[in-house]
Amino acid sequence: MKVRKNASAYQELANEYEIDLGLNEEQSIAMHSNQPFMLNEDQLDYIVDQMTVTVGIDRYLQAHSEVLLPIALSLFVINERLWKIMERKPWDKEKMLAMCTIPLCTWERKAETTSNPKGSNRWDIHPNSLELALEKNPKILVCGEGGDFSGFIEQSQITMRKFGIPESRKLIPNYTFEQLQMEVKLDRAVFEIHPSPRDNLDYDYSEPARTFYNHGFAISVPGEDVILKVSKRKSLKMAGEVFLLIGSQILEDDDTQHYRALKIDILLRALQRRFT
Structure with a gap:
């Protein structure tokens, strides 16, 4: 858990599933005074144990994965051919762009600002x-x-x-709007929840790394274990190594989203236990 949740979110969880949260004294005080707080890993494990005791962890994950929807996603593929393509970038040539993204990110002239000099529009x-x-x-x-x-x-x-007026010949990433279908085999996958940003990845034209760090997970897997179909094109296996990020956009200042964010944290902990 990386972000504090409102006391009301914990109360709603306890009421809906009739479980004990295992709060310590400080957390109990925060709960009764309606202050936000975080759970530690042992407490998340305690909740996961209660949520999965009758159905098992696999059925729990399958039944509750919809809490992540709609997902944000970034598919990074690492191989020599793509590194050669990255050499054409006008910036950060040592960082790999995502090959597929949810949402679509494109360059927009009006999006260029001091804080967004590359003009990325999500x-x-x-x-x-x-x-x-x-x-x-x-x-x-x-x-x-x-x-x-x-x-x-x-x-x-x-x-x-x-606009009918030519401007800069500067190269920019070209992402097209497509229907994406992806199958990721998990037999050899390495999972990481709340993944930290990686120095060799370029997040400028994909979902921000913070989304996945706060409310998401990463999968590292051989490319041949990932099958991608883009719109009506033929399905293809990826070449090289794949680093896949999946997460949820949560507005932290929106109190109505805290309960969903809490359930995502519990799901992520269960996912980590299932695959590590």
């Missing part, structure tokens, strides 16, 4: 799906609309289409 996330198939040959299935990396394009080509 679109809204549309409804999508995530399924955990864990009984035999465990895998994750994802389906949704997002962005597919299609190399680089001159900025002037976009401004010409929109």
